[in-house]
Amino acid sequence: MRTLVGVITLIAAASACATPPHVSDGRLVDEDGMTLYSFSGKGAPDAESCEGDCVRNFPPALASPGDMASDKLGTVDTASGDRQWTYRGKPLYRGLMDKKPGDRAGDGLNTVWHAVPVR
Template identity: 75%
Template sequence: MKALVGLVTLAAAVSASAASPRVNNGRIVDEHGMTLYSFSGQGAPDANACEGDCARNFPPALASPGDSPNGKLGLVDTATGERQWTYDGKPLYRGLMDKKPGDRAGDGLNTVWHSVQPR
């Protein structure tokens, strides 16, 4: 029982300590070095803005409990009550088509998805 409690405590500590987005090679990336994207279309991302399922291909870059805004990196509440990272007020998304750190397969997709370059 003590081992189970210890594992649960460790898992909670690891998930709560995920790093906030950062700059790497001129782009905003997540804690694993994966490129983050913004959506430049009208309104929220929808089926017309994606090839396939938008929510699956570009899931929101969610913050961990305890994360806080820093400079142009902010947080916004989602419709599901989670907190999503933003950069300069624009929500950030992960690109599931990227396979390794540094990939930018979603950059320019449908002319509305862009890797985020800090200004």
């Protein structure tokens, strides 16, 4: 019985970890196939560049505790103590305006938000 509980615990822990960003259709996407974005403005994203509340409209793409950086993917610690994915050193964000995998509604928004092409 103790072994069964240990196996169930390991399975639950593994499924709780998100997979690292990956490439789909030449762009970086999250574990659900949703487009990831980078911010090219000066300084940190602000209410004007985000069309309002940045944390709500462009939440950071967070890494799970067991996720490891590789090649051009890395992580950076956020002010709240979480780990945010980066690509080539630029923090990655999700776009809440996207409704399904493949959507890129935030691409080009205010000329500072961009879907992340993989080269």
